Amino acid sequence: MKFIFDSDTWQEIYGGIRKNKTRTVITIIGVLWGIFLLVTLLGASRGLENNFKNIFGDFATNSVFVWSQRTELPFKGFQKGRRLRLTTNDVEILKREYKEIKFIAPRSQSNSAITRGFKTGNFNISGDLPVLDKVQKKDLVYGRFLNENDIKLKAKVCVIELEIYEQLFDKNEDPVGEMVNIGNISYKVIGVYKNGNISFDGSAAYIPFTTFQQVFNRANRISWMMITANEGVDILQMEKDLLLTLKNIHKVDPEDKKAFGSANLAVEIGKVTGFLTGMQFLTWFVGIATLIAGVFAIGNILLITVKERTKEIGIRRAIGATPIEIRRQVVLESVFLTTVAGMLGIIFGGFVLFLLDYFLGSGPDPTLVNPTVNIPIILFAFLILIVLGTLIGLIPAYMATLVKPIDALRDE
Amino acid sequence: MIRINNLHKSYPIGKDSLHVLKGIDLHIKEGEFVSIMGSSGSGKSTLLNIVGLLDEHDEGDYFLNGQEIKNLNEKKGAVLRNKFLGFVFQSFNLISYKTALENVSLPLYYKGVSRKERQKIALEYLDKVGLKDWASHLPNELSGGQKQRVAIARALVTQPKVVLADEPTGALDSTTTDSVMDLLKDINNEGMTVFVITHEEEVADQTKRIVRLKDGIIISDTINVQRNPVKTV
Numbered sequence: 004m005k006f007i008f009d010s011d012t013w014q015e016i017y018g019g020i021r022k023n024k025t026r027t028v029i030t031i032i033g034v035l036w037g038i039f040l041l042v043t044l045l046g047a048s049r050g051l052e053n054n055f056k057n058i059f060g061d062f063a064t065n066s067v068f069v070w071s072q073r074t075e076l077p078f079k080g081f082q083k084g085r086r087l088r089l090t091t092n093d094v095e096i097l098k099r100e101y102k103e104i105k106f107i108a109p110r111s112q113s114n115s116a117i118t119r120g121f122k123t124g125n126f127n128i129s130g131d132l133p134v135l136d137k138v139q140k141k142d143l144v145y146g147r148f149l150n151e152n153d154i155k156l157k158a159k160v161c162v163i164e165l166e167i168y169e170q171l172f173d174k175n176e177d178p179v180g181e182m183v184n185i186g187n188i189s190y191k192v193i194g195v196y197k198n199g200n201i202s203f204d205g206s207a208a209y210i211p212f213t214t215f216q217q218v219f220n221r222a223n224r225i226s227w228m229m230i231t232a233n234e235g236v237d238i239l240q241m242e243k244d245l246l247l248t249l250k251n252i253h254k255v256d257p258e259d260k261k262a263f264g265s266a267n268l269a270v271e272i273g274k275v276t277g278f279l280t281g282m283q284f285l286t287w288f289v290g291i292a293t294l295i296a297g298v299f300a301i302g303n304i305l306l307i308t309v310k311e312r313t314k315e316i317g318i319r320r321a322i323g324a325t326p327i328e329i330r331r332q333v334v335l336e337s338v339f340l341t342t343v344a345g346m347l348g349i350i351f352g353g354f355v356l357f358l359l360d361y362f363l364g365s366g367p368d369p370t371l372v373n374p375t376v377n378i379p380i381i382l383f384a385f386l387i388l389i390v391l392g393t394l395i396g397l398i399p400a401y402m403a404t405l406v407k408p409i410d411a412l413r414d415e
Numbered sequence: 416m417i418r419i420n421n422l423h424k425s426y427p428i429g430k431d432s433l434h435v436l437k438g439i440d441l442h443i444k445e446g447e448f449v450s451i452m453g454s455s456g457s458g459k460s461t462l463l464n465i466v467g468l469l470d471e472h473d474e475g476d477y478f479l480n481g482q483e484i485k486n487l488n489e490k491k492g493a494v495l496r497n498k499f500l501g502f503v504f505q506s507f508n509l510i511s512y513k514t515a516l517e518n519v520s521l522p523l524y525y526k527g528v529s530r531k532e533r534q535k536i537a538l539e540y541l542d543k544v545g546l547k548d549w550a551s552h553l554p555n556e557l558s559g560g561q562k563q564r565v566a567i568a569r570a571l572v573t574q575p576k577v578v579l580a581d582e583p584t585g586a587l588d589s590t591t592t593d594s595v596m597d598l599l600k601d602i603n604n605e606g607m608t609v610f611v612i613t614h615e616e617e618v619a620d621q622t623k624r625i626v627r628l629k630d631g632i633i634i635s636d637t638i639n640v641q642r643n644p645v646k647t648v
Contacts, residue, residue, distance in 0.1 A: 010530070011530055018513060021512065314508070318509075319510075320496075321467075322497065322521060322569065323493050323525040325493040408469050409464050409469040
C-alpha cells in the first residue's frame with residue numbers, strides 16, 4: 004500500500020487527469036450529480052419528516068377519539084336508528100375497566116356568542132377537564148389552563164384562543180382577570196392559548212367541564228371523548244375493546260358498526276409516516292441508482308480512455324512498467340475521480356440544503372424543518388462510492404493490460 | 416550479449432500461419448554496433464520485437480546477457496526490459512503530456528529510483544544529447560530530431576546493456592538523420608551495444624556490422640570495414 008502515499012504515483016495520476024480535462028469534468032459531474040441528489044433528497048425528506056413531527060408534536064400520538072351516533076341494527080327489543088349519547092358514566096366505567104388508559108377526557112361542546120363591551124363574536128365553547136392539556140398540549144400565551152379547583156368550584160372562568168383575544172381585546176392588553184360574556188353569563192379570563200397546526204376545536208373558549216354541563220344543561224351527557232393510552236399499548240386493539248364495552252353499556256348489537264364513531268390518531272399518523280418511509284426509500288433508491296449510474300459512467304469513460312491511451316500504455320510497458328503498475332494507475336485514477344466527485348457532491352448538496360433551509364425552513368409555516376443528513380449516512384454513501392469506484396476501475400485496468408505493448412507500438 | 420540460435424517465429428493469419436523468421440542464428444557481442452537491413456516483410460521488425468522481449472519466439476534459443484529467455488510472463492518481461500534494454504522507435508513514442516525531462520525520467524520511475532535522483536540523472540542524459548535547455552518543453556514543442564534525441568536519452572537513462580533502435584531515422588530528414596546517427600555512434604564508442612533496424616543503406620553504412628535479412632533468413636553478415644579500421648583482424 005506504500006504506493007498510495009508516494010507523491011510520484013499521484014504525479015502520474017495528476018498528469019493523466021490533466022491531460023484529459025473534458026472527460027475528467029464529465030466523469031466528475033456524473034458522480035457528483037448522484038451524490039448531490041442523494042444528499043439533497045435525504046435532507047429534504049428529513050426536513051419534511053421533521054415538519055410532520057412538528058405538526059403532530061402537540062399530540063399524544065397514541066390517542067383514540069370516540070363519539071356516539073345512531074344504531075343501525077335492532078337489538079334486545081330496541082329499534083334500529085336509536086340515538087345514543089355518551090355520558091360521564093361511560094367515562095367512569097372505561098377509566099375503571101381499562102388500566103392501559105393514561106388519560107381520558109370527556110368533551111362537551113357547543114357554540115355561543117362571546118361578548119366584551121361592544122365587541123362580540125361567535126365561537127366554539129368547550130367544557131373540559133384539566134387533563135385536556137395532557138392529551139393536547141396547550142400553548143399558553145397568557146395566564147394558565149383550567150385546574151382541578153375550577154372544576155370543583157364550577158368556576159365561571161375561561162381560557163380563550165388567541166384569535167378570540169385579538170377580536171375582543173386591544174393589542175398588548177393583559178386579558179387575565181378581565182371579564183367576558185358567554186351567552187348571558189360573565190366569565191373571568193384566566194388564560195390565552197394559541198392553536199398549533201392541528202386543532203379539533205377551532206378557536207374555542209375552554210370553560211370548566213362542570214360549569215359547562217350546568218350552564219348548557221347537559222346533565223351527564225357529553226359530546227365525545229379523547230382517550231390516550233399508555234406507552235406501548237396496542238392502540239388498535241384497545242379501540243376495538245373500548246367500542247365493545249360501550250356497546251355493552253348502551254345495549255347495542257356488538258356487530259353494529261354505526262352506533263359509535265371512532266378515530267385513531269395512530270392510524271392517521273401511520274399513514275403519513277408510511278408516506279414518509281416510502282419517500283425515504285425512494286430517495287435512497289433514486290440516490291443510489293444515480294450513484295451507480297455515475298460510477299458506471301466513470302468506468303465507461305476510463306474504458307474509452309484506456310483505448311485512447313493504448314499507445315501511452317504500450318510505451319510505459321516497453322520502458323519497464325509491469326502490468327500491476329499499469330492496473331494500479333488506472334484503478335487509482337478511478338478511485339481518485341470518484342472521491343473528488345463524491346466530496347464535491349456532498350459539499351454542493353450541503354450547500355443546497357443550506358439554501359433550502361434558508362428559504363423554506365423559516366417563517367411561521369415552514370415547508371421543511373431542519374433539513375439535514377446524518378454524517379454516518381454520508382460517510383456510508385461515500386464509502387460505497389469509493390468501493391464502487393475501485394471495482395469499476397478494475398475493468399478498464401484489466402483491459403489496459405490486455406493490450407500487448409507490441410500491438411500498441413506498431414506504427415500506423 | 417545477444418545470442419540467438421535457430422530462431423523461428425510464425426504468426427497465425429486466419430487458418431494458415433505466416434512463417435516470418437525461418438531459423439535465425441545471430442551472436443552480438445558487447446559493444447557492437449549492428450544494423451539489420453532488409454526490405455519490409457523481411458522479418459526485421461519481428462526480430463527486433465523478439466530481441467526486445469515485446470514478443471515471444473516459437474522455436475530456438477535466445478540468451479540475453481547470458482540469461483535464457485523462455486516463457487516470460489508480462490511482469491518478468493517488464494523488469495528485464497527496464498533493466499537490460501533501451502528502446503528507440505521510428506515515431507519517437509514520447510508521452511505527449513509529459514515534458515522532455517519527465518519522459519526521460521519515466522523508466523527510472525518504474526525502476527524505483529527516487530524523485531530527486533531521477534531528475535538529476537534524467538537531466539544528465541538530456542545534457543548528453545544536447546537538450547538540457549529543452550528539459551521543460553513538451554514533445555510537440557520539439558523538432559523531429561530533438562524528439563528522437565529525447566527518446567535516445569530515455570533509452571539510455573537506465574544504463575541498459577543494449578539499445579534497440581527501430582528505424583530511428585525513418586521519420587527524419589537527412590541532416591537530422593546524420594545528427595541522430597552521430598549520437599548513436601557516440602554512444603557506441605562509449606561501449607554501449609547498439610542494435611539498429613533500418614532499410615536505408617546510408618544508415619546501415621554508418622554501423623560497424625551489417626546483417627541483411629530476406630524472407631526470414633540471414634543472407635549476409637558482414638563487418639563494415641570502413642567503420643571498423645582498428646578492430647579488424
